[in-house]
Amino acid sequence: MLAVKTNKPVNFSESAQAKAREIMDRYPTGKHKSAIIPILHIAQEENENWLSVDTMDYVAGLMKIKPVEVYEVATFYSMFNLKPVGRFLLEVCHTGPCAVRGAEWLIDYLCSKLNIKPGGTTADNMFTVKGVECLGACGYAPMMQIGKYYYEHLDTPEKVDALIEQLRNRVDYKHENWVV
Amino acid sequence: MGKKLLTEHIHVPGINSFDVYKQHGGYASVERALKQMTPAEVVEEVKKSGLRGRGGAGFPTGMKWSFIDKKSGKPRYLVCNADESEPGTFKDRYLMEKIPHLLIEGMIVSSFALEAHLSFIYIRGEYKWIYELLWKAVNEAKANGYLGHNILGTGYHLDIVVHCGAGAYICGEETALIESLEGKRGNPRIKPPFPAIQGLYGNPTVVNNVESIAAVPWIVNHGGEAYSKFGVGRSAGTKLISACGNIRKPGVYEIDLSLPVKEFLYSDEYCGGMANGKRLKAVVAGGSSVPILPAELFLQTADGKDRLMSYESLNEGGFASGTMLGSGGFIVYDEDACIVRNTWNFTRFYHHESCGQCSPCREGTGWMEKVLHNLESGHGTSGDIDLLWDIQRKIDGNTICPLGDAAAWPVASAIRHFREEFEWHVAEPELSQKRNYGLLNSTKEKLYHTEATIES
Structure with a gap:
């Protein structure tokens, strides 16, 4: 499946950022990578229900993990849309x-x-x-x-x-x- | 009417709230376990109960608990498998949606038994609204002192995290679920080491199905022995069966495991018989993975005994003439059903859901899907049936996790019991596009064509 790069700047809303931080805190110290799936759901919500490469890179930055760690998860699960979808x-x-x-x-x-x-x-x-x-x-x-x-x-x-x-x-x- | 152990109060208005749930005896097992019992005693009661894993494999729950490594001193985790995705299965959803506090209560008592202080509920991403219901239940339990620090003043502390997936059948396999919970792709791990020794974050972990955990409060309240008196033999207790397909009353039913299958299928208390006055053709008794049986072998064993809805009775005759109780996903097919089409449909599912780690499963499921699609769309050849048999045989038992077996069994059983229907598709390619084989004399016109649902 080919991922789409839009070259548009990505920034979560304040509330989405706060939610993402709260989710990362649910897991034991050093294990915040566990939060990746819930955070990708938020990312989709923030990006018209799909994940562009730019969005995934932003999530990697937010979670302080490598972009490839986000790509490999995003491409595995069927609920993540890797191309634009209707409203x-x-x-x-x-x-x-x-x-x-x-x-x-x-x-x-x-x-x-x-x-x-x-x-x-x-x-x-x-x-x-x-x-x-x-x-x-x-x-x-x-x-x-x-x-x-x-x-x-x-x-x-x-x-x-x-x-x-x-x-x-x-x-x-x-x-x-x-x-x- | 059979006694309901899990669903007795499920229709009480407002039972999804903490207060109503508590008024109906909820959380009593937490008081009892934490104040009057030791963790080992809880494990012992669950062992005595004979409760077997309700996710599909049927492994004794108490025994699974007793394998957890308590010596290493590492943190221990309980993970509830709420990644219900086996086609035909929608029972865990029913429990969590209607009576979420039962699961939370079970989680507290089970975590106490395992001496875990952080537990997880991994729920499939599609059940978004239930994910929220569970968080609400967790927060209510916490606000009332049943979660968090020093629960009920006993010194025991526990937190529960509800975690969502994002669409992957494979994450119902316990090691794939653990991988996914760690924030990775859901690729199953090679066992050993088993999760009880090295599971989540490398620590001792028990993964249990929703329904197994929900059965624990009753066992703690009434004792393991009382629980073992329900059901029959090694099939102790009650089980939720989600019934669907061509029946009059699809839905979720809690049954005593000694219930005769005829009663379950035909009585008004349960499935209510076949829809639209049709005749029964075949049944998949425990989720899409278990062997499909023709009506006569489903209702009675090969030697003429009436079957019961128990692990043993459904399995009688092995895979030659029996099936499995599995997850309790009960799918009924009427006289118009096309077994070839259904097998193609299931195989497409397994192909879609294969994680791709093991070649036999990754390649074999896709290959079977193509061959079955050819057969179903009138382009099959006589060699295709033997080819299918050969492919499924090479997948079965040759993969890291049971998804390979789960993909092979429906194909094997369909060919074993309905070979003439596959042959008819080869011999009558044009007719097979106009009507289904059904019970051979079916006159129902075929309305939809396979191409319609193939994804781009």
């Missing part, structure tokens, strides 16, 4: 149990409704649709994750339409996102 990332679980209950229909329906392919982003940069592996909601399928929450039992076009409409009209989308 709302619709992550549909498509693993076995969800597939049995209509996950493939949900992906097809979303993609045709929004006129994109799986993994793609709409032209207005509002939505990205992605098939992801098991989210632990097998009994409540079909479902998807958007930001912090799960949206479950999405088994009819009406429910999906209503949800998309609701998202389109939302202004303060950040309040549902990651708070470590």
Whole structure:
């Protein structure tokens, strides 16, 4: 996966910096590297839900570790987006149990409704649709994750339409996102 | 109706708050353990209870605890594995979401037994809102004197850190989880040394599943012997089963481990039978990794005995005709299901989740995914089935961690029990694109095509 460099200066907000320091203090002395995953979640939140190389370098500086230590973690975990995504990332679980209950229909329906392919982003940069592996909601399928929450039992076009409409009209989308 | 040991109070309004939880007998085991028992006595009760690890492997919890190195004088850690990601499994989420203080109570008592003073809950990153619920519970427990310094005036001190992952099935493997908790990629370690000797930060560590830890308060309150009276034989106690697939009532159920599988599947108290009046085709009884069984071998053993939802009964017949209780991820397939497609889907999952350390798993899962995709999309050849069998055999047992085995077993069992369905895909490539094999006579039209979900 190719990481993207933007050459834009990165700086966390005051509150994000304070949060990052607080998280590093949770671990035993000298073991603050443990905080890297929670801090990368904050970094994504600060950078429109994705990690540029610049953001990762900033995190390395903040944590006083080598940039490569950040890259190798960021590239391993599937929740870290290494390229820009839409304002709302619709992550549909498509693993076995969800597939049995209509996950493939949900992906097809979303993609045709929004006129994109799986993994793609709409032209207005509002939505990205992605098939992801098991989210632990097998009994409540079909479902998807958007930001912090799960949206479950999405088994009819009406429910999906209503949800998309609701998202389109939302202004303060950040309040549902990651708070470590 | 079976007795509920973990979920008795789960539907009480407000049970996720400290006060309501305490009013319903919560935190009694902390008082009891810290004030009246020694750590060794707690370990002894858990040993007596016969509690086995509820994450999937079923290793006796008390025995695991007794392996922890207390002689070296190094700090000891308890790490709760809340990285629930086995397809079909959503039981830990249910407990943590509804009754988070039960896990915190279990963590305190278990940490006391291990004489640990810093413990961790590693929760998968996708469960973001539960991560926050757990922090809230930790902070409430601390504010009420159940965490922090000098708990209840007993001199014991403990802190709990809730830690989040970021999407990696492999981190459910205990050594990968430890690596991840140390801030690294989740690559499993070679054992030995086992975590009990050299785990988190090189120190003695025990990693236990959420449900195992949540069972400890009941055991401490009522005694190990009382716990061992539930269930059957070496399958002691109760277990949470997360049921999904083509059933009427998907959800999480706490069952006595002596419950007959027919009752679990068909009774209204549990799964409520098949959805839409369909017939049962196959069941994956314990999460995607365990062998899939056709209906007849699932309901009864090869020699005609009714199966129970216990470790031993589900395993009867070995992998030739049995399966495993695993994590309790119970996936039911009806007469329209396509086993080839399902196997391809699971294999895609394992390929996606392979950490890439060991060649058999890294290369083998991707190879199997391609072959299965060919078969499912009507481009298979007759040699593909034997090829799949050969690949899975070369992965099984040849990797550092059990992810390789977990990827091999679903393929092996699908071919073992449903070979004719694979052969049908080869013999009838066009028909197989129009309808599923189902129970051969399925008339359901196939609506979606494999290409739709392949990631760019």
